[in-house]
Amino acid sequence: MARIGVLAVSDGRDHVHRRNTGFIRSKADEFTAALTAAGHDVVTGGLVATNTTATAAARSVAASSVDVTVLYYAVWAFPHFTMLAADATPGPLLLVASTDPTEPGLVGMLAAGGALDQIGRAHTRLWGAPSDPGLIAEVGAHASAAAAVGSLRGSTFGRFGGRPMGMNTAVANTDQWMRQFGVDVEEIDQYELVRRAEGPSAEAVSGRKWLEEHATVHYDGDRLTPELVERQLRLYLAVRDIAAERHLDFSGIKAQPELTEHFATADVAEALLNDPYDWNGPKAVHVTATEADMDGALTMQLMHRITGTPVLFADVRHYHPDRDVWDLCNSGQHATWFAARSEDPAENLAQVHLYPEVFFFPAGGASVQHIAAPGRMTLARLSRLDGEYRMQLVLGEFENYDARTTRELVSRSTPEWPHAFARLDVAAETFLSRFGANHVHAVPGDRRRELRVAAGLMGVRVEEWSR
Numbered sequence: 001m002a003r004i005g006v007l008a009v010s011d012g013r014d015h016v017h018r019r020n021t022g023f024i025r026s027k028a029d030e031f032t033a034a035l036t037a038a039g040h041d042v043v044t045g046g047l048v049a050t051n052t053t054a055t056a057a058a059r060s061v062a063a064s065s066v067d068v069t070v071l072y073y074a075v076w077a078f079p080h081f082t083m084l085a086a087d088a089t090p091g092p093l094l095l096v097a098s099t100d101p102t103e104p105g106l107v108g109m110l111a112a113g114g115a116l117d118q119i120g121r122a123h124t125r126l127w128g129a130p131s132d133p134g135l136i137a138e139v140g141a142h143a144s145a146a147a148a149v150g151s152l153r154g155s156t157f158g159r160f161g162g163r164p165m166g167m168n169t170a171v172a173n174t175d176q177w178m179r180q181f182g183v184d185v186e187e188i189d190q191y192e193l194v195r196r197a198e199g200p201s202a203e204a205v206s207g208r209k210w211l212e213e214h215a216t217v218h219y220d221g222d223r224l225t226p227e228l229v230e231r232q233l234r235l236y237l238a239v240r241d242i243a244a245e246r247h248l249d250f251s252g253i254k255a256q257p258e259l260t261e262h263f264a265t266a267d268v269a270e271a272l273l274n275d276p277y278d279w280n281g282p283k284a285v286h287v288t289a290t291e292a293d294m295d296g297a298l299t300m301q302l303m304h305r306i307t308g309t310p311v312l313f314a315d316v317r318h319y320h321p322d323r324d325v326w327d328l329c330n331s332g333q334h335a336t337w338f339a340a341r342s343e344d345p346a347e348n349l350a351q352v353h354l355y356p357e358v359f360f361f362p363a364g365g366a367s368v369q370h371i372a373a374p375g376r377m378t379l380a381r382l383s384r385l386d387g388e389y390r391m392q393l394v395l396g397e398f399e400n401y402d403a404r405t406t407r408e409l410v411s412r413s414t415p416e417w418p419h420a421f422a423r424l425d426v427a428a429e430t431f432l433s434r435f436g437a438n439h440v441h442a443v444p445g446d447r448r449r450e451l452r453v454a455a456g457l458m459g460v461r462v463e464e465w466s467r
């Protein structure tokens with residue numbers, strides 16, 4: 001959960017402040033207790049009733065590296081205290097008012113908010129009873145979004161290989177990334193992967209046995225052999241080790257066409273990097289985009305930092321108009337976690353088939369096939385319109401069907417690749433006319449609130465669809 005600073009702003013008249021202290025404390029304490037009960041780490045800056053305490057308290061809260069600072073209004077509060085506190089607060093600001101009408105808390109928030117507007121200081125206003133679950137959830141969403149955005153700053157993206165197959169949407173401007181998101185890009189030649197993945201590896205043998213034990217491997221003696229699976233696993237180990245050595249926070253692998261023509265596909269590596277486990281047990285998700293898709297990876301990393309879960313990377317492959325359902329089908333991998341979304345890898349891998357790679361990829365290896373488990377999902381993608389970032393956002397529902405229908409649907413595209421059948425809250429015409437890339441990303445649940453806030457904090461316009 002996130003770290004939230006709370007300062008309760010008061011009246012600058014000494015006698016009024018003295019009279020109201022108990023009232024403010026009771027509201028602010030109830031508010032902070034509710035935030036703590038929701039799992040947040042709350043840093044309290046006390047009550048602000050003078051100009052000097054406004055600055056000092058805000059500086060002290062900011063020094064605790066809070067993700068967001070709440071200025072709390074239970075009573076009428078002198079607005080210049082808010083202005084001074086805001087000036088001493090570099091991070092995002094929430095103005096929260098108690099709606100108890102015995103004291104003019106709302107008035108205090110509106111006067112303070114108006115003053116911040118006059119100096120162009122961005123803030124969000126919220127109101128309600130101090131422990132109202134809706135209010136606490138909203139503050140929590142702002143805090144997690146701010147924590148996610150903050151965690152991007154100072155992070156490094158590992159770009160293995162460059163632009164794949166002329167895919168402009170996979171390439172972003174590194175200056176823009178640093179300026180807008182604080183993310184650095186480390187370029188790593190795919191030769192380094194090949195060099196490391198060439199020799200034998202006992203660890204890769206263990207990985208192959210684990211996959212053979214828990215998934216269904218369709219060896220064909222040609223495109224898919226135990227040797228090729230081990231080679232794909234050595235690619236995984238190479239990225240894992242390079243990420244550790246160079247302190248990479250998230251990555252992307254070009255693969256096509258060099259690796260896929262002459263070495264092996266990166267599908268097994270990408271699936272396992274995105275998974276929260278491998279044969280050694282639970283591990284951190286290392287967000288990894290297929291085709292070294294930079295904006296895709298950035299979207300995934302943001303979504304991952306909000307949810308803590310793996311993030312789906314998929315091609316928008318087909319729309320079934322008769323069902324109003326999309327086939328989101330990547331060219332060879334979705335993280336295996338999406339197969340059942342279980343914490344137990346065996347439950348997910350029981351749904352996974354490793355098929356010989358199809359004609360696109362003569363070097364062979366396994367594609368990681370499964371059907372994504374059903375449920376509510378949030379789909380998003382950062383893309384650029386005329387150089388400006390925007391976040392396209394829509395709610396969806398992944399669906400599963402009976403075996404015969406599933407077979408029929410997957411056979412219309414590429415059955416050997418993984419599929420997520422998605423009903424999206426947007427007309428196909430709108431999506432196909434406006435979506436800014438070939439890749440889309442998804443996480444479980446309705447996370448639109450956090451993503452909207454995150455986009456705002458990153459200076460990114462949200463283009464949200466619903467019917």
Ligand SMILES: C[C@H](O)[C@@H](O)[C@@H](O)C(=O)CO
Nearest residue numbers: 256291315330331360438
């Ligand atoms: C088979 C192609 O080479 C695929 O890689 C292509 O459909 C994509 O995945 C594009 O995102």
